[in-house]
Amino acid sequence: MNIVHLIKIRTMIGIRYSTRLVVLMFGIVIKIPLSRRGYLQCKNEIRMWERYKHLNVLGQLYWECGGIICMRRYAAVDVLISETEAHKFIDTVIGIKHLIPEFDIDKCDLYRAENWGRSGDDYVLIDYGINEYISGLY
Numbered sequence: 001m002n003i004v005h006l007i008k009i010r011t012m013i014g015i016r017y018s019t020r021l022v023v024l025m026f027g028i029v030i031k032i033p034l035s036r037r038g039y040l041q042c043k044n045e046i047r048m049w050e051r052y053k054h055l056n057v058l059g060q061l062y063w064e065c066g067g068i069i070c071m072r073r074y075a076a077v078d079v080l081i082s083e084t085e086a087h088k089f090i091d092t093v094i095g096i097k098h099l100i101p102e103f104d105i106d107k108c109d110l111y112r113a114e115n116w117g118r119s120g121d122d123y124v125l126i127d128y129g130i131n132e133y134i135s136g137l138y
């Protein structure tokens with residue numbers, strides 16, 4: 001196996017953690033709660049998915065089991081390259097706040113690009129487990 005293969009594998013598999021341990025695998029992401037808040041976020045994420053999947057703006061959730069969820073993996077939104085892109089991103093955030101009343105809260109970090117993924121030319125929300133009660137836990 002040469003260096004190019006090793007780099008490819010490094011970008012294919014990854015781990016992030018905060019309230020949840022997030023394991024990024026080839027085409028999927030597994031989110032495992034690390035705290036009560038993380039557990040509530042996962043439970044709420046599946047609820048939100050069931051309620052709003054028809055809007056085509058939430059990252060596709062494959063299954064939830066005992067607070068662990070499996071989501072489709074999306075390309076990261078690291079930088080917004082052009083001004084047009086930045087405008088489109090802001091419009092998407094404003095739009096989702098109108099469509100989904102649960103997100104119209106003060107402590108909502110929807111403007112953080114890390115919580116979004118790319119699907120073709122569109123943005124999809126990949127971290128949508130938060131609500132007013134959960135955001136107030138700490």
Ligand SMILES: Nc1ncnc2c1ncn2[C@@H]1O[C@H](COP(=O)(O)OP(=O)(O)OP(=O)(O)O)[C@@H](O)[C@H]1O
Nearest residue numbers: 016018019020022029059071072073074114126127
């Ligand atoms: N579906 C996905 N596709 C690609 N990357 C993802 C996906 N879901 C999560 N990630 C990556 O994992 C990170 C953490 O995931 P997520 O935000 O859902 O966890 P969290 O527990 O809510 O963390 P935080 O409290 O930091 O927001 C994201 O910022 C993103 O980089």
Ligand SMILES: [Mg+2]
Nearest residue numbers: 114115126127
């Ligand atoms: Mg997040």
